[in-house]
Amino acid sequence: MNGLGKNLKELRKINGLSQKNFALQMQTTQQRVSEWECDKIEPSLFNIIKILHVFNITFEELIDGIDAENK
Numbered sequence: 205m206n207g208l209g210k211n212l213k214e215l216r217k218i219n220g221l222s223q224k225n226f227a228l229q230m231q232t233t234q235q236r237v238s239e240w241e242c243d244k245i246e247p248s249l250f251n252i253i254k255i256l257h258v259f260n261i262t263f264e265e266l267i268d269g270i271d272a273e274n275k
Contacts, residue, residue: 206269209243215259215266216241229258 216226216237223237230237230251239245247255256263 206271207243208246208267208270209241211266211268211270212247212255213241215255215261219259226258230254 216223221229223234223241227234227237231254232251236245240247252263252266256266259266
């Protein structure tokens with residue numbers, strides 16, 4: 205099963221964004237994006253909403269395939 209970080213990384217790559225470019229759109233750092241993608245930390249609710257806007261997706265699309273039992 206996927207985690208939020210893996211889904212985020214896949215979305216970023218599908219949209220042709222580097223971590224740096226995505227970080228600029230999110231008004232955060234490349235290191236923070238890396239931490240999200242490696243599931244070291246989870247984005248705040250504020251940042252999740254920004255992610256949805258950047259990729260023009262729904263919350264359901266963002267969390268598709270995530271196994272809640274492994275969190």
